[in-house]
Amino acid sequence: MSIDITQFHQIFFEESFEGLDSMEAALLELGGGSEDAELINTIFRGAHSIKGGSGTFGFTEVARFTHVLETLLDQMRSGQREATRASVNLLLESVDALREMLTATRDHSAIDAPRIADLIARLEAMLGHEPTQATQTKSAPAAARTQGWRIRFRPHADILRTGNDPVRILRELAGLSNTGDMRVQVDLSAVPGWDSLDAEACHLGWDIDLHGNVARAAIDEVFAWVVDEADLHIAPLENAVADVAVEADTAVTGELVVERRRSEDRRQGEDRRSAAPAGDASSIRVGINKIDALINMVGELVITQSMLGQIGDSLVQDGTQAQIEKLRDGLAALERNTRELQESVMRIRMLPISFAFNRFPRLVHDLGGKLNKQIELRMSGENTELDKTVMEKISDPLVHLVRNALDHGIETPDVRIAAGKPPVGTLHLNAYHQGGNIVIEIGDDGAGLDKQKILRKAVERGVVSAAEATGLSDDKIGDLIFLPGFSTADVVSDVSGRGVGMDVVRRNIQALGGSVEVRSQAGQGSSFIIRLPLTLAILDGQLVRVGEQIYIIPLVSIIESLQARKELINSVAGMAEVYRLRDDYLPVIRLYRLFNIQADTEDLTQGLLVVVEGDGQKAGVFVDELLAQQQVVIKSLESNYRRIDGVSGATILGDGSVALIMDIPGLIRLTNTPPQAVRKTA
């Protein structure tokens, strides 16, 4: 039987990328002056498992590179070398290189060989230097040394199925000893008869006497991956009687259990998986408490349902008022449970925002160095949860805002000192929930927005007239920076300020149904506040009818609905219509005309005006009738068709028909386009 090893590639890559992330985080902490020995162990473990995995799968370049890396890390771990700034930076670079190599390997594209060779050379150059003896021993476990060890190794039957090879472990053990003196005795007592022999199970055990000066930590390292899949006793040779149990160094949390189950599930579902193209599949880790809540909920739902079924049956025979009452109660319970179930399911897709925040320590570290600025990054609310899809889409805008804050916001130390501020600037990332939204704040204590400069630029670009400029409020001035092609940076740097700027940020955020605003105070700093919906999967909608068509207007966009009064309707230049609502003039959007369909009435006073707001602009949408309000599940039109102007998606109504969801900002933009297009379709 041949095993297609490529089915495990996906898992390997996922785990390697996660390993690289934690290596990076630990390196940054190490660079920050922390002297925790566990940090180096974390980094070492990351490199070690990537080396092992890439060796197994035959990714020789990756394995060779990680080997050099591992050697350097090993010296640090054993205290022979101190973690200097130079070595941490080199290691960070190596992490980047590894990430690229893995990406290239996964996508079957070419590896940047010269760069890797250069890095290997630099790593080896560092290794070649006589390692400086560390002032203190950074790794405590390395201290325990004896003249040899007796190891009792009894793998569980399924150890081979988890991809571990005992023979490889034995070989590695033999390599540890400086004298190479190792005696192994095999224990055959567990081997069953021929008829019950399972060729894929491991029935053997080993007793190993390892002689020589070997660190206990080194042995633990060899067995690190199998401690959960084997009975293991390690004792010094001198007193082999006393059994010292190996303790697993990772705390086994519920989270980990799920993780392991997940990978088992994957192996079982290998047929389905192999059909999917590599690199496309995505998975999320889920806390076990969330799954439990979900399962409980479903259990209750099933009970409620069977209860309803029984009541329904008896009702057919003799329906009394009391029974009907019961049925109503049951239905109410069903509805409540269903809603909670839906929320629980939605929560499965939610991840803490730390997934997006985690890249910033590195970014700030690198950029701070490049810009010669001293920056302290503070993060709060990292556990605030939001939908995975929203998270993926908000990452890039966040990076952009952070880069901007570092480049334009926070000043260089000398400027800061001159302004009477501490030389170290602070960048604060904060996230919290507010209503059905998540709010992300990116604040700095830098120079703040230069209002005069922005105004000058705005006038220069013809965005506002000089007369208008004088009357603008601070809020409005802040808003100007979100206009296309607006960059106030004096020098276009490679950090930010390439002209593709805040307008893209704002557009991306708006595409997610969110908003962004800036608050700034000269000399005190500025902060960007992003509001996003928690999920893209559902929204509260108002169903409206135009002729035979039913459309959905997101409830968040609706301000009010009203019946138009004739005397308040005005037309502008004979084409556009406006409706006077208190002190505002609202442009009227006649949906039937815009969408070219038949409406019940074209008389504004006969239908309803739904007052909506999008992009800070208000408008009145003219519809025939308001129907129910309900929560709708958003379906994509683009997966089979394409984007439609003024429509953000579609949903399926209770009767199975499809209704389009209005994109209010898009609708307002559509109305603002030259009127010819509208006229022609009318």
Added chain:
Amino acid sequence: MTQAMTTTERVSSELQRGGDVASNQFLTFSLANEEYGVDILRVQEIKGWTPVTHIPNAPAYLKGVLNLRGTIVPIVDLRMRFNLDAIDYTPTTVVIVLSLLNEGRERTFGIVVDAVSDVLNIAPTDIRPKPDFGTVVDADFINGLATVGEHMVMLLDIDCLLRPDEINAIASVGE
């Protein structure tokens, strides 16, 4: 009508036996007395016509979208796409749900045709290249012609027929 339904049923049962179908099989359907064929492996299902939801400012031949077990599927009227006379939809009017490949993505589309005819085995050697229609007929979406008995069957290149940029281009002209 009954006869047409049985044809549909027969074709559907042929589809379900799909496993042993060689790729030389084509589903044929009629459209204004002409016979067309599509590669049977692209056919997901055949269903009766049901009302669709109008898509604003789409080309006229895009009738709208339909809920197909939770997926939103656009429906194209093939008569209108080929500039043939439109007819009223009758109980024999069927929607053939096809999966196509565009820009590396699989999309699901439905086409409205007059009636489903048959499942035919057409050997590659029996397929003739399309003649040069000049500019009279837009023949980009015809892969070839096959003669079956007395009939000529036009084999459609559905990927080309329902390209999104094609639809976009026509949509913008329509505006």
